[in-house]
């Protein structure tokens with residue numbers, strides 16, 4: 001695929017799709033600017049090339065309607081602060097007369113951020129009545145394309161969506177390319193999957209097996225070991241007839257879990273499940289806390305007693321996982337190993353983060369994706385020691401599944 005340096009952007013009006021889907025607090029302050037920071041290399045390069053930079057993005061899931069709390073307005077001052085340059089913002093919709101005029105008037109070296117693309121149902125391929133409508137998507141994509149001359153895709157977190165601004169727009173611009181962030185994400189994720197230095201270890205956590213079936217299937221063809229943590233592990237354990245108490249289990253996925261374990265054995269992939277657990281008889285999921293009077297224990301083996309639920313990997317599991325992680329040369333990690341939002345149950349996740357960092361210090365390549373594992377790496381204070389932290393949640397998962405990403409597929413070949 002073409003990347004930024006393959007196309008002529010000098011003095012041009014460049015439309016850049018970025019992923020500024022950032023978390024906001026109740027006062028609409030940005031609580032994590034990582035995704036904004038990640039776009040600075042592309043924006044700075046374009047400014048050096050005297051381009052006029054038109055940024056298009058989405059925030060949240062407003063479902064085709066303008067929603068004040070999902071305006072991109074708070075992003076403009078944040079981006080200006082990070083760039084050390086003014087950023088214009090048009091609070092009217094992205095293809096309004098005001099937005100078009102601002103784009104037309106934008107000069108070389110200036111930056112314009114437009115309003116949330118998803119205030120238009122057409123962005124996601126729907127018409128005003130909310131029905132699927134490819135023609136509506138195309139018409140909207142064409143309008144977006146008319147804002148500038150060339151298109152740069154730098155919204156890695158959104159390339160798994162086949163939307164007007166991610167895929168549709170490409171055919172209506174003179175030229176298009178992947179931005180530096182997309183290029184970097186594809187390099188690290190791609191190299192890990194396609195030519196991993198062995199041993200290659202995948203660590204998968206999170207609540208549901210169903211979210212990660214395709215990832216596991218795809219990785220079984222590539223890795224030497226898979227470590228399974230989080231509630232997902234309880235479904236695998238139950239499929240082996242091991243007691244799981246009141247743990248979160250997907251009972252309709254037990255056969256599938258069995259099948260995946262068999263496939264792993266056939267392929268001689270070392271499939272590691274927890275051998276002990278931190279368990280609790282009560283968890284306050286709403287306030288993310290251990291309720292007063294709750295019993296928290298460590299099991300002596302993989303089975304969880306009646307009346308208790310698994311909440312984290314136990315010490316023997318961490319040790320066993322650690323041995324595999326320590327000797328890894330390529331590590332891909334997605335999803336926490338316990339209810340890590342509750343500090344008492346964060347140990348397994350934080351320890352794995354530290355072990356991944358140690359392996360990286362000794363030369364391993366580590367790639368972490370997915371919002372929760374990214375926060376875990378931060379929480380463990382090792383984010384600077386990880387080779388690559390993806391800005392994509394769903395996008396990095398779909399990449400690990402081996403799926404085609406529409407926002408990448410649409411870009412022209414070199």
Ligand code: 3PG
Pocket residue numbers: 019021060061157158161392393394395
């Ligand atoms: C994300 O946060 O994963 C991306 O911005 C995509 O958002 P979406 O899941 O609402 O499409």
